Amino acid sequence: MANSINTSGTDTYVGTAHSRVDGPAKVTGQAKYAGEFSAPDLAHGYVVSSAIARGRITALDTAAAEAVPGVLKVLTHENRPRTAWLDYNYQDQVAPPGSPFRALYDDKVHYSGQPVALVVAEDFDTARHAASLVKVAYEAETPNTDLAALQDQAYVPPKKRSGIKPPPEPWGDAVGAYEAAPIKLDGRYHMAVEHHNPMEPHASTVVWEGDGKITVYDKIQGVSNSLGYIIGVFGMKKDDVHVMSPYLGGGFGSGLRPQYQLFLAVMAARDLERSVRVTLTRDQMFSFGYRPDVRQTVSLGAGEDGALQSIRHEAISGTSNFEDYQEVVVNWSGVLYDCPNVALDYRLAKIDTYTPSDMRAPGAVTGVFALEVAMDELAHATGQDPIALRLRNYAEKDRTQDKPFSSKSLRAAYEQGAERFGWAGRDPEPRSMRDGRELVGWGMATGIWESMMQQSSAQATLTADGKLVIGNQTSDIGTGTYTILTQIAADALGLRIEDVTTKLGDSKLADAPIAGGSWTAASSGTAVMKACREIAAQVFTLARRLDDSPLANVDFERVVFKDGHISVAGDPSRSIAIAEVLKAGGMDKIEATGSAGPDSNHSQSFAGYTHSAVFVEVKVDEDLGVVRVTRVVSAIAAGKILNTKTARSQILGGVVMGIGSALEEESMLDHTLGRFMNHNLGEYHVPVHADIHDIDVIFVDEEDKANPMGVKGLGEIGIVGTAAAVANAVFHATGKRIRELPITIDKILA
Template identity: 55%
Template sequence: MSQYTNYIGKPTSRVDGPAKVTGAAKYSAEFNVPNLTYGVVVSSPIAKGRIIKVHSKPVLKIPGVLAVFSHENVPNLAWFDRNYKDDVAPGGSPFRPLHDNEIKFNQQPIALVVADTFEVARYAASILEIEYEEEDHETDIELKRREGFMPGSGKTGFMPPPPPRGKPDKEWKKAAHRIEHEYVHGAQHHNPMELFATTTEYHADGTITAYDKTQGVYNCQQYISKIFGLSKKEARVINHFMGGGFGSGLRPQYQLFMSVLAALELKRSVRVTLTRQQMFSFGHRPHTLQYLKLGTNPDGSLAAVQHHALHETSRFEEYTENVVNWSGMLYQCDNVKLGYQLAELDVYTPLDMRAPGAATGSFALEVAMDEMAYEAGLDPLDFRIRNYAEKDQNMGKPFSSKKLRDCYHQGAAKFGWDRRNPRPRSMREGNMLVGWGMAGGVWDASQQKAAAKAVLTADGHLKVTSAAGENGTGTYTIMTQIAAEYLGLPIEAVTFKLGDTDMPEAPVQGGSWTAASVGTAVKSVCEAIGEKLFKLAQKMKGSPLKKAKFEDVEFVNGQIRLRHDPNQSVVIKDVLQASGKEQLEANTSAMPNYLKQMPYSMHSHNAVFAEVKVDEDLGTVHVTRVVNAVAAGRILNAKTARSQVLGSVVWGISMALMEETVMDHKFGRYMNHNYAEYHIPVNADIHDIDVIFVEEEDDIVNPLGVKGIGEVGLLGVAAAITNAVFHATGKRVRTLPVMLDKLL
């Protein structure tokens, strides 16, 4: 077997790494296009009310200021049709910046100042005077407990909780052991390193190219095309690199609208970059209240599960998440009742944030399971294995594959769980109380429609393109590996390009479906090139493949050779040269195989084991060890996959101990909207993290057998840490984050 084959699964270094470390990789605010101007957004200081007057004349007199855009002078746009939606919009009517004088939430964008230089634009924006009429607002979900409502037309992918099964109320009351508690986390914001920015290049023919920070260039193209009445040829969107997104870039954000609006009106190129404070103004993981009741039979089997969630949404959209459904699926129980409600507040619509719904729901469920284990006198790991679900009871379907039991066993063995003393406050090192906790997780394994194009040139170089996204997860690399694998080329002979609406369409990069979706399209298009090569090879003089069928050959080491006789082969370069063709080209589109998938429930799983050390006097918590065992089908690149899970664990530590966006309800404003006061981990907070990939084969989920790992790696981490804190201290914390004031 050649050094060039079997790229899939190997820990390959990032092909885009050199561009990133040398600065050659350009991000959205780094395209220095000709005739560039700068726009600065002005945000509302009130949470609800109306704009009386925008005093733009004094600002327009400042040398270098080109325009002040507000609702008073924005032209009539196509998006005033209230049926307009972007690809991932929730139910309702999306927010339209500069649409009218109504203020819907604090920090709402209400004006854009454009100038020749960024410094002038920023100064002019800082002195722009605006008169408001303030109205009473509501931003506290605690006051909406009795006003929750069932969502109507939710976003794509929302699954309403299944109807109750069995007799959950009766069986809970009869249970030998019972718990009943509320679990809470406040709003959390994505906070990627790269600020949201759009550089819109205006061309002499009236067309534009928008270099936008986004997780979906086609979604943004559709957005601006509809709003401004542009054809797709007139509005190109590009994003080659993204400095973190975590879901914040799934929807087009308002700086894109502002930049395109100004460019079309001024007929100049315009860059709009949001500030760190403004990054808190367009979506977040919603503040959520969860109520769980669990009961067990005398043998430790679950007798009843009840899980209800209430979380916030804006007044103009119904943002929904699958929060409670996991509780009817992860463990075997015949008596289950799940409930889900929304509460309207004067805030911007929440937004998908890594493992949306599951990160919230699994935290509450897995802490409740830990409490239930203690109540029933069982080891938390044994309790979960005792209630292992062999099928998805929500859907009444078997799993396409499920290796969660292996995750439990392999993770526990690596962590040393069998050495755990179950009694709280029983383990210590000097003045540090030591706690061990564990939790599990489940996430959807899904595939979306995607397309790809491949061009193989006579010099043996393959170029593959698809308008996918790259959040830093390794998309460039794994797609290059797939292409090299299926055409038997050295990885250096393959180039993969992404993030451009001039390329074949791909879905937004989210939901852990990029590898499955775009990867399948890349596999398909390379196979199409392979078939064309094979037919040409058969026509070569003296070809050893003349009488072979396509299924009889393999592409290895730059050759097409017979499977049963590898010595009978032709060199790929020679095929094109002999045919007289300069290149071969193919375009394909890949769709999920719904007939094959329909009978199954398709998910990835994980088990997390965490060690904490808590200072007995100060209450400070240190996460000293984490083992995360993940079953996510075929692993395409062990190196980039491990990095994704490492990032997930870091975020789980952050979610458990640090992250909280604090709302001052008097002003309806997030008060810690900066990196100084919105706490996230630094290097000193992170210690030993072990990642285990449990072997799992699944030919049902997609032709590559991949399930995605970006989301599932986060699940269980916050709960495992919270459970470890209880084991260390004997204090049960049910509200995130677990800060020292809750332990003193």
């Protein structure tokens, strides 16, 4: 399994703990984000949001706003410029079936917080003040936002969302096996709606270049999505639009789709023929996508020994009235454990909110929470150790696809995680462990996420001074993509990492998919490796042609690229500097493009997943009901680890988000108003430093051949299973089984 062209089989940078190459730019403020780019004639737009959740606009009075000095224009559905809006005339890589939301399109209000006007002024403060003067009259209708009340209206989505596997056909007789099982468990599970809340709000800066051309700085997890959106919606030529997104201050999936500020900024810039920036407020960040409300039922039938005889997992998810958002929620119950009788069902119900959106490990966070709490309940009911129960029902193949796994080191993850955590010292009896006035609980859960690869390309340019520039359109959303691609390129050509520059998030670079799904390392990493391999081959060919070449009569497979030189393997005396080769050959630079995509033969034969075993210790104040997560051990089986430092950080971030899901995060809908009421970071609670204690990350050795890099991705797996492990630890501590997240004080004390 080759991951570099070094025939010695060693890597200098790949697999090591290397600090982020973009770190200095970020900590010194040199890194610019979408809302920080400027232009000499930059105007500012401020969004006016709807005050109702459903109905229509009956009147708009913008006179007072337009009279404010410095206001350039107030755009509404009544005066917006004509655009090329059609339902499916742009390429959104993650769009669900339906009609995408169209800002300022007509007088209809589809959800609370919908943009109803854009005030454009010479400066931000003027635009914000003038926006407060816009008067909007509505004809309000009663919104339907309570999923629990609409479950009888749930339906199987008629069109499948691209890339999302629907539930497989049932196998065996799940109902009959459940009825015949000696042990029966039937539970209802629910996670609160969560909003992404990255530190950087969504913003778009559109620079008017003249002659109808624009440069757009957008907060997006893939500039190709914003480019396709602008071209399709506004009917523009590709050559007239340049989209860049060099840095993101967090996304977690909120930046996968172009959000409405992009449309508003481009529309205003084209209408006024000047540069315009639109930045959303924290309140407005709650006016689009979120992790959806999902109501789940998990029914397990098992023998007295804990062997599963029946699994039924049903889920009903909320979606908007204009799109059928879908994610994989129930399928995991057919993958994680071996069971002869399985029935899985996934349905949608329409509610009057914006369309939900993918949020870190979409579907898996939700579905695995329900399954893993149910498995803990089964372990308790049968007197089994939770790990022993999972090993008893260990799956050796993916029954949902009828394929063996490309690799699976979950057994090792259980073993190594349990040993590091000290699981053998656990007293299985609930409420049996104490630390002073606090009850102590130990819980565990399994995590799983798909190992995916997308079609991607990358370009590389080696110059005569021995410097290398690589890049493509993908984004670094804070995961360390700049760093790992730099490491891969440096090893591929045997260069110092300081001699490699990586460029990302630019629509003029090589085509690449959006950054999501944990597929970036496999997809863009392989493309970079191939581009560098092509350059290496060209350099080698050039070197062999030189007079008195030390590489004469040597095959490419026998050379090593190291320390800026090409050398014969095993004979370092036969060596020549790469820069010298270009100089002697009269070459200013050598360029190459590499392309990579999933191996169809491999994907047809194998199922690929990352796995984890999560162990959690909680301490619960018996009198006050306060829960503290005091220790976490997360053992990860994710193929080759490219950078142990950035990889660990990915898992740490996922674990923290999982703790937030378990104990704090909850977007609260007022069903009378149809509005999320805690739309700020003062009332929407996320974990802070005082909430997070010891987190230990283990990377289990695992070899996988699903892609040339041997990687499986790490962005999602850290969060999956964490909330379930916390909930299971709370049960062990208190004896109270809480199936609804977040686990708040009132639920502990109830």
